[in-house]
Amino acid sequence: MSVVIALANQKGGVGKTTTTVSLAAALAMRSLRVLIVDADPQANATSAVGATKDDEGGLYEALVDERPLADAVRATEIPGLSVLPTTPALAGAEVELVSVMAREFRMKRALDALRPMFDVILVDCPPSLGLLTVNALAACDEVIIPVQCEYFALEGLSHLSHTIELVQRNLNPRLVIRGVVLTMFDGRTNLSREVEAEVRSHFPNTFAAVIPRSIRLAEAPSHGEPINVFDPTSSGARAYNDLADELIAALRARDLLPQPPVVVPSTPTAVAPIVSTPHEVATIPATPHDVATIPVTPHDVATIPVTPHDLATIPATSHEVAAYETTPRDLAPLDLTPERIGHTEQTHGA
Numbered sequence: 001m002s003v004v005i006a007l008a009n010q011k012g013g014v015g016k017t018t019t020t021v022s023l024a025a026a027l028a029m030r031s032l033r034v035l036i037v038d039a040d041p042q043a044n045a046t047s048a049v050g051a052t053k054d055d056e057g058g059l060y061e062a063l064v065d066e067r068p069l070a071d072a073v074r075a076t077e078i079p080g081l082s083v084l085p086t087t088p089a090l091a092g093a094e095v096e097l098v099s100v101m102a103r104e105f106r107m108k109r110a111l112d113a114l115r116p117m118f119d120v121i122l123v124d125c126p127p128s129l130g131l132l133t134v135n136a137l138a139a140c141d142e143v144i145i146p147v148q149c150e151y152f153a154l155e156g157l158s159h160l161s162h163t164i165e166l167v168q169r170n171l172n173p174r175l176v177i178r179g180v181v182l183t184m185f186d187g188r189t190n191l192s193r194e195v196e197a198e199v200r201s202h203f204p205n206t207f208a209a210v211i212p213r214s215i216r217l218a219e220a221p222s223h224g225e226p227i228n229v230f231d232p233t234s235s236g237a238r239a240y241n242d243l244a245d246e247l248i249a250a251l252r253a254r255d256l257l258p259q260p261p262v263v264v265p266s267t268p269t270a271v272a273p274i275v276s277t278p279h280e281v282a283t284i285p286a287t288p289h290d291v292a293t294i295p296v297t298p299h300d301v302a303t304i305p306v307t308p309h310d311l312a313t314i315p316a317t318s319h320e321v322a323a324y325e326t327t328p329r330d331l332a333p334l335d336l337t338p339e340r341i342g343h344t345e346q347t348h349g350a
């Protein structure tokens, strides 16, 4: 069970790469096995996770020479997050593939072989609707469209929607538009709020999570770290965490991700029916501390039968003996007649 998601918008600089990298890291931090596929010859996603651009082999070789991709996958510093780096050579693939048969399916064939290794594969597309983006749309199950909250936000979206429809009709009938992600939202401006309202009215499946404009998000790539590592408490990191949670819920609803393990809560009724049998009680060893802390009531004492044997075995301390006062009443029952005393003396004298 795995899902391939393309992040596409032919408009440049709208947050495709930032969303791919930050979302991928947030998903990996939720214990999913995630792969970033850098399908943009600019190789921004590659450097944003600290990978090098001049690694041997990669998407170009897979598309043009049909070489397997598994050897080109690189681990990142984030557990569970891998990247398929790219090189500027990928730009040549657009031209070299033009005369190739079934050229739109090269990426699909390459990525399908990687599916068993990952739960989620995110493909960062270049800012064009050329062969690389069409290959990504043909290879994926779903597409996410990042849209920047600025004046011309909707410009070009109808062109993108039309391209997606063509792909659905001719190449990939299963393709689903997962939703639009609003990026670089500035809550202080009316413009951002107007753009948000307009995008939501055109695309009801726009994610609830909105990515704010944040200087920390712009700084993170230069450190080769996703925002979730660079500044995990920043507003940008929190927004991408929310986006990841929303996406996971949607993918689980489509059965594209494993369901979470069922945790049985312990309720008072679950605890209540436990009853100790006399046998269990008898076998629990009581410590001196336990005994000292058990309150004994006069009623308890009255009902404890004391046998002569018990009394004989209780050693009396000297303190207890000293505190014992002999009253005339105690002495009265004793046989202290002169005869008795004399008898006793005689006995002693004998």
Ligand SMILES: Nc1ncnc2c1ncn2[C@@H]1O[C@H](COP(=O)(O)OP(=O)(O)OP(=O)(O)O)[C@@H](O)[C@H]1O
Pocket (backbone or CB within 6 Å): 011, 012, 013, 014, 015, 016, 017, 018, 019, 040, 042, 044, 125, 126, 127, 183, 184, 185, 211, 212, 213, 214, 215, 217, 218, 219, 221, 236
């Ligand atoms: N939420 C944000 N707040 C501030 N800056 C951002 C935000 N998202 C992205 N940026 C910055 O905006 C620029 C463009 O972002 P990004 O590279 O993610 O867009 P893109 O759509 O991938 O661009 P391209 O079309 O060139 O591939 C980058 O400098 C990035 O650091």
Ligand SMILES: [Mg+2]
Pocket (backbone or CB within 6 Å): 016, 017, 018, 040, 044, 124, 125, 126
């Ligand atoms: Mg980019």
